[in-house]
Amino acid sequence: MKVTETFLKGCFVIEPTVFGDKRGRFFEVFNKKIFEEKTGLNIEFVQDNQSISQRGVLRGLHLQKGEHAQAKLVRVIQGKVLDVIVDVRKNSPTYGKHFSIELSEENNKQLFIPRGFLHGFSTLEDNTIFSYKCDNYYNKKAEDGVIYNDKALNIDWRLEKNEILISEKDKILTTFLEFRK
Numbered sequence: 163m164k165v166t167e168t169f170l171k172g173c174f175v176i177e178p179t180v181f182g183d184k185r186g187r188f189f190e191v192f193n194k195k196i197f198e199e200k201t202g203l204n205i206e207f208v209q210d211n212q213s214i215s216q217r218g219v220l221r222g223l224h225l226q227k228g229e230h231a232q233a234k235l236v237r238v239i240q241g242k243v244l245d246v247i248v249d250v251r252k253n254s255p256t257y258g259k260h261f262s263i264e265l266s267e268e269n270n271k272q273l274f275i276p277r278g279f280l281h282g283f284s285t286l287e288d289n290t291i292f293s294y295k296c297d298n299y300y301n302k303k304a305e306d307g308v309i310y311n312d313k314a315l316n317i318d319w320r321l322e323k324n325e326i327l328i329s330e331k332d333k334i335l336t337t338f339l340e341f342r343k
């Protein structure tokens with residue numbers, strides 16, 4: 163397993179070791195001991211989520227606030243996404259900065275996202291299965307977020323404007339300037 167910290171402190175790109183043979187491929191998706199050794203973190207995941215999306219679907223930018231904040235370990239089982247995180251940790255030197263990475267069935271890459279980040283992804287292939295672990299439970303009342311096309315964040319989601327499909331809930335998310343108040 164290769165673990166690389168991003169320029170956003172505490173965020174790690176994880177590349178599992180893949181064992182291929184004439185039958186196909188095998189890899190350990192998650193190994194708590196190795197994960198903790200390589201990241202120096204001690205995380206207790208309590209909930210696994212999965213979503214399936216067609217090309218053009220954009221989910222985000224979301225987070226849960228306060229005591230319901232979630233750290234996430236995200237990956238793609240099938241298909242491809244552009245995964246995007248925005249640092250909104252209080253007093254972080256990289257507050258407002260974003261990091262994006264292509265996660266796919268092909269590259270097997272995973273992203274560990276600490277608490278205090280907005281998270282979203284754009285779906286780049288049909289029938290994309292997005293799977294992730296959370297270290298805190300879902301709490302609808304604690305949900306918050308920022309509109310995906312916020313001018314201040316200026317994120318390139320790698321989709322044409324006319325192919326983007328978002329939920330009614332995401333259509334009315336606030337701007338980053340409003341969010342940070």
Ligand SMILES: Cc1cn([C@H]2C[C@H](O)[C@@H](COP(=O)(O)OP(=O)(O)O[C@H]3O[C@H](C)C(=O)[C@H](O)[C@H]3O)O2)c(=O)[nH]c1=O
Binds near residue numbers: 211224300
């Ligand atoms: C997140 C979640 C949702 N739900 C229910 C609530 C809705 O009835 C339905 C769809 O939820 P939502 O539209 O919020 O799903 P996404 O737009 O994929 O939201 C996720 O998108 C981005 C990428 C994230 O990182 C978050 O985990 C999460 O906000 O599932 C649950 O029952 N439990 C949950 O943990």
